[in-house]
Amino acid sequence: MASTRDDIHERLKHDLDLRISNSSPTRDIFEKTAALIATYRQLGCTALQHEKTLLTESEQLHQRESEKRHFKMSRGYLSLSQTKMCEGRLLLQYSDEEQPYILCEHYERSSRDHYIQYLDGSYDVDYLEAYFNEDNEEMDRIEEGALGLGYGPLADCTNIANSSSQRTHCPVEHRDSDGNLYPPELLKLTCKVKVRYYEPLPEYRSACPYTLVTLKGVHHHPIPLPHKTPPIIRKEVHGVLRSISEDLPDLTTRRFLRHPVLKSYLSSRFPDILLPTLMDLHVSLGNRSHVQFYITTVKEESYPDGTGWDEVPPQDGDNNEDERTDPTQPLRIVICMTRAASHRLLKAQYLQCDIGFKRVVGFQEFELAGMDRTSNSSITYCRVFVTRQTAAAHLRVFQEIDRIVLQDTGTMPMNLIVSYPNSPHMTTSIIFCASVLYTSSGIFESAPSPTILVCITHDDWEGTIKLIEEKGGKAGTDWVQDKIRSGFAFEAMCWQKSKVPLEIWWAGDATSNVVESVHSDVNREGIHCTLVGGVRKGQHFDKMRMSTLEATESTGTRASYLSGHPSENVARGMKRKFKNQHQRLVDEDNKLEVFNKKMKQAKDKSTKHAESLHNKQDLYRKGGATQADVDKAQAAHEKAKTAYEKLAGTAGAMPKGSGRIKADGREIESGGAVS
16 A cells, blocks of 8 residues: 555644644643653753752662663763763742742752742643642642543653654653653554565666565554655755855855755756745755754765864974963964965055954954055955964964965065064054044043044154043053054054155055955855855955956956046045045934924923913912912922023033034024034
8 A cells, every 4th residue: 555645644634633622721831831840850950060969769769760761762872971960859939929930959049050940820830839749649630630631641642753763752751550750662663564676687777767666565553754865865965065165164054045056956956846945855854953964964074074173284383482371272373375366465565454353263364455456456365364363473474474475486575574563674564544543532531532643743742642641541541552562553653753655655555444345355255154164265255356356467357347447446435435424414413403402392491480480479479379389480490490501511512513503403504604
């Protein structure tokens, strides 16, 4: 007798009808409470063991039986964790407000990491009380009542699993013949149906490429559900996973189901289906845990050493100063650089470097970038994944980059070899990013903004530094001392203090926008990646960018319709700057309008109370009001007047805005001068 999908639908419909016929809020509360009790029996306190618990002989026997059952349920796989968990008993108690709660017997104010949970009306407290008080009669009464409604641990079990399932026990607890509550072991039903396969001999398969399957007998068990993926479909899924390439190290089930490679494959595989999914290959692939297992299998085949540091082959080298000072935190450096990038680095005039934190978990990403003047686009010469930001770590990074460039080109890149942290040569090659100082300008109290230090010459440099320290509070002092310790920061802010030729100072970039843009671009490829995933995605991104540059140089094919002339950059920058400035002024004008509305409300309220006071005083003189009425009106007037004056006193702190609106609510006439 053959099985069809209709038989499967009939079985599932029968199970659904059975659940619906017995469904009720009472059943939901009972089953939720029974599940909570089963969880307590399985997990206990869940805290780490800090105190020793003295167990009785019956409790020790129950613990050993539970461990044996758990060992059997895990199919012999022991937990890798050797951490001992708390063995404390769970107790049911009531608060002063009569709210029930469950807590571990070791829970105290000085030991609050033990289990505690307050219960609401969604649990059957009577059932919990009977369980914790070991009131077997009350538990029997409650469970027999549930049995009469067709559910509970005394009801017949309807859970069925396929013979290929790895589950060994029923997920629901039942009562055995002795009245003990436990998850029973699943029994395997035998099937006497005989299945025979007839395949043609190899020499006849070209003439008869078919297999004959015959079945003899009748199935006396429920039809199994299609939970197992056929080998041919499994092979197909593995092939799609292997084609994903650089996204494989960080692939999850969610990302795989939405990956364009899978969507394209399914669309070509099922051209007649609108928006096909993985379940169109086989219904068993609707199980995401099933799909994740296949992803993990292909990952382990492609990266047998994992996707972290162990997958990246280390290079021999002497320990530097940074490693000796902190041996518990090994310095790990992964440098990603192509031979073509090495040649371009030698020709680069203006370099920018920055470090990011989001791309790879456990590593910072250092990028050395610049602007390619021919294509008018940014280019990443190398990206470095490093575990520290110290001066010694940067020194090692620059040394390794120099060595790679020398190996690739036979020439030492002088623009890097002289640029080590805390080196006097840095004053001849480093210009500070002005935008960083604009970001820092708001951290001080009443001190001058550090942006005034970005200049060609300064009339009173030392006096300004001293003023930032004195009036900037602790933040100002720390900022100044950090720049002094760097040995180059102040020289990189003011041309007069540096040794950079003035022409280079003006021609170079005043901001780190270039390297910030390459950070932003590569972050779109994915963040919070594994190390191998970050390397592969960066490699793919850099290869695309390098191919675009080579196409521009060899065939004149540009990355966009723009000509690449500097005027386009200036125009784009001007538009962006004006747009940001305009939006900032609009926001400030909106704040001024809100402030002026509050001022008007406060002024109207003060005027209203002043008139009320005047009226009360007139009535008092005519005998129509008491002194208490006048005093009350006087207090209300003083309160409103004080609030108005206090609000008016903050007008000087309001932003200036576009100049068309003042903080006192009066608008400047159109065409008037704006201060």
